[in-house]
Each structure stands twice: as structure tokens, then as C-alpha cells.
Amino acid sequence: xxxxxxxxxxxxxxxxxxxxxxxxxxxxxxxxxxxxxxxxxxxxxxxxxxxxxxxxxxxxxxxxxxxxxxxxxxxxxxxxxxxxxxxxxxxxxxxxxxxxxxxxxxxxxxxxxxxxxxxxxxxxxxxxxxxxxxxxxxxxxxxxxxxxxxxxxxxxxxxxxxxxxxxxxxxxxxxxxxxxxxxxxxxxxxxxxxxxxxxxxxxxxxxxxxxxxxxxxxxxxxxxxxxxxxxxxxxxxxxxxxxxxxxxxxxxxxxxxxxxxxxxxxxxxxxxxxxxxxxxxxxxxxxxxxxxxxxxxxxxxxxxxxxxxxxxxxxxxxxxxxxxxxxxxxxxxxxxxxxxxxxxxxxxxxxxxxxxxxxxxxxxxxxxxxxxxxxxxxxxxxxxxxxxxxxxxxxxxxxxxxxxxxxxxxxxxxxxxxxxxxxxxxxxxxxxxxxxxxxxxxxxxxxxxxxxxxxxxxx
Amino acid sequence: xxxxxxxxxxxxxxxxxxxxxxxxxxxxxxxxxxxxxxxxxxxxxxxxxxxxxxxxxxxxxxxxxxxxxxxxxxxxxxxxxxxxxxxxxxxxxxxxxxxxxxxxxxxxxxxxxxxxxxxxxxxxxxxxxxxxxxxxxxxxxxxxxxxxxxxxxxxxxxxxxxxxxxxxxxxxxxxxxxxxxxxxxxxxxxxxxxxxxxxxxxxxxxxxxxxxxxxxxxxxxxxxxxxxxxxxxxxxxxxxxxxxxxxxxxxxxxxxxxxxxxxxxxxxxxxxxxxxxxxxxxxxxxxxxxxxxxxxxxxxxxxxxxxxxxxxxxxxxxxxxxxxxxxxxxxxxxxxxxxxxxxxxxxxxxxxxxxxxxxxxxxxxxxxxxxxxxxxxxxxxxxxxxxxxxxxxxxxxxxxxxxxxxxxxxxxxxxxxxxxxxxxxxxxxxxxxxxxxxxxxxxxxxxxxxxxxxxxxxx
Numbered sequence: 005x006x007x008x009x010x011x012x013x014x015x016x017x018x019x020x021x022x023x024x025x026x027x028x029x030x031x032x033x034x035x036x037x038x039x040x041x042x043x044x045x046x047x048x049x050x051x052x053x054x055x056x057x058x059x060x061x062x063x064x065x066x067x068x069x070x071x072x073x074x075x076x077x078x079x080x081x082x083x084x085x086x087x088x089x090x091x092x093x094x095x096x097x098x099x100x101x102x103x104x105x106x107x108x109x110x111x112x113x114x115x116x117x118x119x120x121x122x123x124x125x126x127x128x129x130x131x132x133x134x135x136x137x138x139x140x141x142x143x144x145x146x147x148x149x150x151x152x153x154x155x156x157x158x159x160x161x162x163x164x165x166x167x168x169x170x171x172x173x174x175x176x177x178x179x180x181x182x183x184x185x186x187x188x189x190x191x192x193x194x195x196x197x198x199x200x201x202x203x204x205x206x207x208x209x210x211x212x213x214x215x216x217x218x219x220x221x222x223x224x225x226x227x228x229x230x231x232x233x234x235x236x237x238x239x240x241x242x243x244x245x246x247x248x249x250x251x252x253x254x255x256x257x258x259x260x261x262x263x264x265x266x267x268x269x270x271x272x273x274x275x276x277x278x279x280x281x282x283x284x285x286x287x288x289x290x291x292x293x294x295x296x297x298x299x300x301x302x303x304x305x306x307x308x309x310x311x312x313x314x315x316x317x318x319x320x321x322x323x324x325x326x327x328x329x330x331x332x333x334x335x336x337x338x339x340x341x342x343x344x345x346x347x348x349x350x351x352x353x354x355x356x357x358x359x360x361x362x363x364x365x366x367x368x369x370x371x372x373x374x375x376x377x378x379x380x381x382x383x384x385x386x387x388x389x390x391x392x393x394x395x396x397x398x399x400x401x402x403x404x405x406x407x408x409x410x411x412x413x414x415x416x417x418x419x420x421x422x423x424x425x426x427x428x429x430x431x432x433x434x435x436x437x438x439x440x441x442x443x444x445x446x447x448x449x450x451x452x453x454x455x456x457x458x459x460x461x462x463x
Numbered sequence: 464x465x466x467x468x469x470x471x472x473x474x475x476x477x478x479x480x481x482x483x484x485x486x487x488x489x490x491x492x493x494x495x496x497x498x499x500x501x502x503x504x505x506x507x508x509x510x511x512x513x514x515x516x517x518x519x520x521x522x523x524x525x526x527x528x529x530x531x532x533x534x535x536x537x538x539x540x541x542x543x544x545x546x547x548x549x550x551x552x553x554x555x556x557x558x559x560x561x562x563x564x565x566x567x568x569x570x571x572x573x574x575x576x577x578x579x580x581x582x583x584x585x586x587x588x589x590x591x592x593x594x595x596x597x598x599x600x601x602x603x604x605x606x607x608x609x610x611x612x613x614x615x616x617x618x619x620x621x622x623x624x625x626x627x628x629x630x631x632x633x634x635x636x637x638x639x640x641x642x643x644x645x646x647x648x649x650x651x652x653x654x655x656x657x658x659x660x661x662x663x664x665x666x667x668x669x670x671x672x673x674x675x676x677x678x679x680x681x682x683x684x685x686x687x688x689x690x691x692x693x694x695x696x697x698x699x700x701x702x703x704x705x706x707x708x709x710x711x712x713x714x715x716x717x718x719x720x721x722x723x724x725x726x727x728x729x730x731x732x733x734x735x736x737x738x739x740x741x742x743x744x745x746x747x748x749x750x751x752x753x754x755x756x757x758x759x760x761x762x763x764x765x766x767x768x769x770x771x772x773x774x775x776x777x778x779x780x781x782x783x784x785x786x787x788x789x790x791x792x793x794x795x796x797x798x799x800x801x802x803x804x805x806x807x808x809x810x811x812x813x814x815x816x817x818x819x820x821x822x823x824x825x826x827x828x829x830x831x832x833x834x835x836x837x838x839x840x841x842x843x844x845x846x847x848x849x850x851x852x853x854x855x856x857x858x859x860x861x862x863x864x865x866x867x868x869x870x871x872x873x874x875x876x877x878x879x880x881x882x883x884x885x886x887x888x889x890x891x892x893x894x895x896x897x898x899x900x901x902x903x904x905x906x907x908x909x910x911x912x913x914x915x916x917x918x919x920x921x922x
Binding site: 147148153163166173175178179181182183184185186187188189191196198200201202203211212213215237238239240261264267268269270271272273274275276279280281309312313314367368370371372373374375376379461 | 638644650661671674720728732735771834
């Protein structure tokens with residue numbers, strides 16, 4: 005696995021796209037996260053729209069599809085680059101780390117070199133479009149989506165609510181717990197979130213459950229990993245090779261209807277509480293871009309079991325983690341009207357996950373289950389030890405157990421607008437941010453993953 | 464919804480395909496279940512393979528794709544038929560019950576009329592191929608797979624094993640419990656089943672779980688429904704329209720690793736215990752073919768709650784069920800060597816399901832979740848009240864609780880070869896059969912869903 009920062013991370017490398025050189029930019033020339041967008045060809049009645057591959061640079065999108073069509077990539081690199089582009093989306097590159105590396109080098113050269121002939125200068129102008137005016141599409145069509153539960157802090161806090169006598173189940177420290185999510189309802193950042201309706205437990209003293217709009221709507225802050233090469237059915241991926249099957253990361257909001265979840269989840273797990281919408285950030289931040297931000301897997305507290313042999317690998321222990329800062333912001337419609345800034349609800353790090361993506365992937369395939377190129381595996385809610393690093397409202401507004409073993413009333417969050425929130429209200433916008441920072445390196449950002457809540461249908 | 468048997472069920476209708484007129488045939492001219500197969504064009508170096516649509520008739524497959532290419536469908540029906548065929552698989556017909564009905568009528572005419580000119584006679588010869596020599600493919604590429612838990616008998620028996628004090632959870636009679644399965648590992652009947660490896664609970668007195676080949680490999684007898692038209696994200700399908708979104712049924716074997724399941728399933732549900740393989744029978748038995756075998760939804764025992772309003776519809780109560788006889792057979796490798804016939808393990812009916820497919824579909828979309836054309840929803844294990852109608856070995860070999868609240872040793876099944884089985888052994892072949900029978904109608908069969916167990920990889 006290529007986890008050594010190399011010359012493509014040279015902090016002195018600058019771009020002629022000025023906005024990319026701003027030290028606060030999420031998308032310097034060292035990042036180049038992958039996206040797909042709707043590109044329009046021709047004019048008038050001849051106009052038609054294609055899905056083009058692109059990468060973010062500063063506040064622009066570089067049209068990689070157009071660089072292919074123009075002949076530039078063919079002149080600068082191997083002919084396989086064009087074949088890979090023509091597979092559509094980022095499939096051709098997901099399947100070949102070598103081609104991904106080659107493209108990254110060519111794009112960095114294109115974006116850094118000044119001068120060149122008139123042809124190159126014209127190409128530069130044509131190849132850029134402002135992000136704010138670009139209609140982004142999913143970078144890979146996700147066929148299978150799996151959601152894990154890899155934060156021991158999240159599992160412990162949530163477990164304490166449902167099973168105070170046994171917050172963490174006996175399997176947790178042995179099994180990277182996961183379940184299948186719904187692929188069809190994965191939507192891009194910015195898509196509308198309609199408050200779901202669903203069954204909720206019978207009210208106290210009643211025997212019948214009720215059906216209606218969710219009253220405990222929540223977000224879940226997660227990191228997702230796109231699968232690079234897949235594996236054949238019946239052929240597990242050993243832990244020593246797991247990282248070669250990871251293509252890149254994104255932010256994931258696994259929106260959750262907590263009241264629905266509580267009533268439905270036994271015995272087969274969450275279903276309608278989750279599958280009404282899952283938002284993803286629009287970019288794939290590649291493993292190459294993340295190389296300087298690898299770190300050791302979480303150190304297990306003394307007394308915790310060592311992972312079973314099939315989940316243990318020295319290299320994965322040493323470099324299987326990622327140092328990513330994750331933030332959640334809330335903007336209510338009242339705050340938006342008053343032009344207030346979004347309010348930060350939490351700030352945490354991805355470093356404290358109990359399981360690495362390598363372990364999740366190997367576990368997933370350990371029974372022979374086949375992963376496909378472009379599948380998404382998400383980490384589960386990312387929560388840290390500290391109260392302000394918890395990745396969902398279910399945890400943030402939890403106030404523990406009171407007398408008689410009954411939960412204390414939830415503690416609402418105070419917002420700068422004077423409003424309070426225990427769960428999400430209609431009109432609320434939730435914004436996730438993620439970025440990597442390290443002395444001597446440029447910041448690598450993920451782009452936002454946001455969604456706004458709309459009232460339940462028919463309401 | 465078209466649930467009235469019509470002239471396409473005329474029992475006197477016969478085919479010039481003689482094998483279809485045998486009263487024991489699963490595939491009379493009244494059935495015509497849909498499939499896709501690999502058709503070879505050209506010869507020698509010019510040979511290439513296409514996926515063609517077909518229908519089963521007697522012991523033959525009728526090449527519907529070829530009837531389209533030959534111009535026959537265009538002469539006999541609307542031009543939309545060709546457009547629908549060209550969408551590939553059965554998508555075009557899944558989305559249009561009208562076109563499905565039109566095609567059914569044309570194919571019945573083609574298969575029933577004798578005589579005709581030389582051209583028609585040549586077409587007849589060219590359009591048939593023996594099932595035994597045909598390489599079948601999945602009839603629709605399943606993108607999303609959901610598995611329900613709709614047999615109250617199954618839920619109660621299995622619940623008693625895990626929670627003797629509360630076999631049926633409080634939500635069961637209100638919520639059609641379901642969860643997302645894995646679409647990538649759905650395979651066609653006949654595909655090899657490799658025994659999965661996985662984590663199993665710590666042995667008594669041990670603290671560490673073990674990892675190795677599953678010791679409690681099981682089948683689960685289910686019926687699956689293909690989604691016809693999908694629904695948009697955020698737009699639930701009301702129960703009164705649910706049946707219009709069902710395209711046809713098939714048999715499903717949701718292979719299960721019980722030891723893995725027991726250890727992993729809390730709190731997010733089954734995962735690796737299931738996603739190593741799910742077998743489907745190769746045909747879609749259409750709603751038109753099943754019309755005479757509709758029946759009322761299961762009558763709920765006195766005292767059971769009425770379904771909530773969003774799950775209750777008069778028409779669904781009256782006609783939402785299906786009368787399908789389901790059988791499971793086992794053939795060990797020893798029995799095969801001795802040329803013995805497969806041994807029947809169970810025989811039950813689909814009539815006793817607590818929830819109809821209409822209710823499952825409406826519940827699935829009640830939060831706005833979008834179903835796609837070609838998605839599969841499966842019923843969960845079909846078990847009846849009687850001991851010999853239980854749809855998995857977990858139930859069939861269960862002998863109840865003994866003294867001290869500990870389960871009694873499982874009661875092995877005695878096979879005619881002198882062998883016994885508690886769970887599946889390597890070399891075992893499991894065969895599902897399903898068919899509908901009713902006085903005055905031809906038998907409508909599903910075709911087999913079978914799979915043979917191979918030793919765990921590396922073993």
C-alpha cells in the first residue's frame with residue numbers, strides 16, 4: 005500500500021489557480037479530490053449533457069473528461085488513461101492505483117506549470133469551471149453500502165441508553181460490527197431531506213404504536229471508504245492486502261429517525277430508521293492525497309483483547325488509521341434569516357476508531373462476501389471520548405440515567421439565536437466538515453456534506 | 464391490480480411444445496415464467512454471446528429476444544414491445560403491466576397455434592432450446608435486496624431459542640420486520656455454495672471467540688418478489704397501490720451460518736451470517752400467471768391487533784396472499800452416489816404469512832425509501848404451524864428446552880441413506896420446489912432453487 009508521502013505532497017508546489025494557494029483552501033494542488041459533474045456540450049437545440057470526471061482545485065473544478073477529449077492526457081501519459089476515463093465515473097482508476105498515480109502526477113503538472121504555448125493557455129481556460137456553478141453528481145454509483153459501528157465511544161454511550169446494565173456487548177471488541185445499509189437512498193450533499201414518517205412505540209399506558217412524522221430526527225457523522233478493486237465471491241481479502249482495496253474517503257451523514265429505530269430495531273437491526281436518506285460529500289479524497297495523514301490504529305486500552313489473527317497485521321496497526329478532524333455545524337432557519345453563522349455542535353477526530361477500515365474490509369470479506377468496485381463502507385458514528393466530540397444528537401443531548409434507573413430528561417443544546425435543540429427541527433441545515441492538517445503539509449479538505457430538513461410529506 | 468384469472472388461464476389451452484401439456488409440467492402455456500439466458504450468435508471466430516430474454520415452456524426455453532429480432536413481435540403487437548425488449552433484462556416489462564400482458568398474449572398465441580406458413584414453422588424450430596442445455600442468467604440484475612421476517616411461526620420458534628421468556632417481541636404484530644440483505648452475493652440456482660468461515664462465540668469457559676469454518680450451516684426457504692415500477696425517494700406507496708409495484712415471484716434460499724449469526728447479530732442484525740450467498744430460482748413467475756392462486760391475507764388469531772391504517776386495505780386483505788406449496792429436499796453426496804432420490808425435509812405453504820407482500824412493500828416505502836425496478840424483497844423463512852412445514856434446519860432439528868432452562872440437544876434428521884443431519888454437511892445439495900395448484904387450473908411451477916455445499920476455502 006502506498007502510504008508514504010511523496011513528491012506529490014511537496015508543500016511548495018503552487019498552482020496557477022490562485023484560490024488553491026490560499027493556506028485555508030480545502031483543495032490545494034496536493035489534494036485533487038475526484039468528482040463527477042454534468043458537463044454541457046454544444047449549443048441551442050444541439051445541446052446535450054454528459055457526466056464528466058473532474059477534480060476540485062481551489063474554488064474551481066478541473067474538467068478531466070475534457071482534458072481526455074482534447075488529446076492532452078494522451079500526449080502526456082499512457083493510452084490506458086483514456087480507456088480508464090471511458091469506463092465512466094472513476095471506475096477505471098478505482099481498479100488501478102498505478103493509473104490513479106499517473107493521472108495525479110499529470111494533473112499536478114498541468115495545474116502547476118505556468119507558461120506554455122497558446123494552445124495550452126486556451127486549454128487552461130476551457131478546463132476550469134467555478135465549483136459554485138457546477139452541478140455535481142455522485143463520483144461512483146454506489147451499488148452496495150455497508151455501515152459499521154467502529155467507534156467504541158459511540159457504541160458505549162448509545163449502549164448505556166438501551167442497556168444500562170451492559171452498555172458494550174460481549175462481541176464488540178472482537179467483531180467489527182456492521183450491517184447493510186440502503187444504497188438506493190444515498191444522495192449527494194445538498195439534496196433535500198424530507199422528515200420521514202414511521203411507527204413509534206406505544207405511548208405509556210397504551211398498547212398500540214403510532215404512525216406519524218419522526219419526532220427524534222438526528223444526524224450521524226461518519227467517514228465513508230470507497231472500494232477500489234473488488235474481490236470475487238468466496239475469496240476473502242487478507243488483512244495484509246486490505247488497504248489496496250481502499251480507493252478514497254468521503255464524509256457520510258447517516259440520517260437517523262431515533263424513535264422509529266427504537267421501536268423497529270429488534271431483532272434484525274435498523275431499517276426504516278435509516279434508509280430514508282444517507283448523504284455523502286461529493287468528492288473522493290484519494291489514498292494518495294491522504295498519505296501524510298495516516299497514523300497508527302487506535303491503541304487498545306490495557307485489558308482489551310488483541311484482534312483475532314485474521315484481523316491483525318503489523319502494517320495495519322502502524323498505518324491503518326487516519327488523522328481527520330471532523331466538525332458538525334447547525335444552521336436553523338431563524339439563524340439563516342438573521343444571517344448568523346452556523347453554530348458548531350461538535351469537533352472530533354477520526355483517530356479514535358476501534359477498528360481500521362482495513363479491519364472492516366477484511367472482516368466483511370472473511371466469509372467470502374464479494375465487494376464491488378465503487379461500493380461504500382462507512383465507519384459508523386464517529387464519537388470521541390470528550391463530550392463535545394460526539395457525532396450525533398442522540399449522544400450530545402444525553403444526560404445519563406437518573407434515579408430509579410430512568411433516563412434523565414435530555415439536555416437541549418443552546419443555540420446563539422436563543423433557540424434550543426434536542427433533535428432536528430424542520431428548516432434546520434446540518435453541515436459536516438472534515439480536513440487533515442499536519443505541520444509541514446498543506447491542508448487536505450473533504451468538502452462539505454450538508455442537508456436541510458423539510459417537513460414530512462403531506463404535512 | 465389484475466388479480467382476476469382471465470382467458471390466459473384457460474386450462475384447455477395446449478401448446479405444440481408437447482412437454483408443456485404434461486399435467487405434471489411446471490411450465491404449461493399458462494405459466495410462461497420469465498428468464499434471461501446466454502444466446503450465441505454466429506460461428507467460429509465470429510461467435511459472440513448476448514443476454515436474451517426467454518420464457519420457460521415445458522422442458523424448453525422460448526427465445527423471446529429472437530422473436531423480437533425476427534420481426535415477429537413487431538408484426539403481432541405494438542412497437543413498444545421491441546423498445547421494452549431492448550431495455551435489456553425484463554426492465555421494460557417490469558415497468559409496464561400493460562406490455563407484460565400484451566407479450567403474454569402474443570407468446571401464448573405463438574405457442575398454441577398449429578399450422579402457419581413455412582416461415583412460422585422455421586421460426587418455431589429456431590425459437591426453442593432445451594432448458595437442460597441453456598445457460599440461464601439472472602432475469603433482472605438485483606440492485607437492492609431486502610429480507611423480511613413475515614412468518615409468525617418462524618419468528619416464534621426461533622425467538623423461543625434465543626429469548627425463551629419472550630419468543631415474540633412486542634413490535635412483531637405491528638411492524639413487518641425487515642432488514643437489508645446483500646445484493647452482490649445473490650447468485651443463481653445451481654451456483655456453488657462455499658462453506659463460509661467466521662467468528663463463533665467463545666467456547667464454554669473460554670473468553671476468546673474462535674474463527675473458522677461455520678459448523679451450523681443452514682438454508683432458509685423463502686419466497687422473493689421482484690419490484691415492478693419503483694417509487695421516487697420521499698414518495699411512499701400507499702397500501703392500495705402496493706400490488707401494482709409487484710412484478711413476479713421466485714424462490715429464495717437465504718443460506719445462513721447459525722453459529723456466526725448467534726455471535727454477531729447484536730445489536731445491528733445479521734451480517735456475515737447471511738451475505739456469503741443467497742440463491743434465487745432463475746425464473747420470474749409473473750403476477751398474471753399467479754392470478755388464480757391469490758388468496759386472502761392470513762386471518763389474524765383472535766386478540767391480535769389489527770394492522771395500523773397505513774398497512775390495512777380491504778383488497779389486500781381479500782387477495783394479498785398467495786397459495787404456493789413449498790418443499791425442501793436434501794441429497795447428500797452418499798445418496799447421490801447410491802442414485803437415491805432426494806429426501807423431502809419439509810412441505811409447507813406460503814398462505815400462512817403474517818404479512819402480505821403488499822404490506823411489506825408499503826411499510827418499506829412508508830418513510831420515503833425508494834425501491835428500484837428489479838429490486839428483490841424476500842419474505843423471510845416460510846414456516847407453518849406444523850413441525851414438518853418448518854423452512855430451515857434451525858427449526859426442524861430444534862427439540863425445545865430441557866430442564867434448567869437449557870436447550871435439549873438438537874434432534875438429528877434421519878435420512879434414508881442411514882445418515883443423519885443436524886445442519887448441512889459438505890457435499891449436501893439442498894433443493895427448493897414451489898408450485899401452485901387449484902382445481903380447474905393448470906399447475907404453475909417456480910422451477911428449482913438448488914445449491915451444493917463445498918468445503919470452506921483453504922480447507
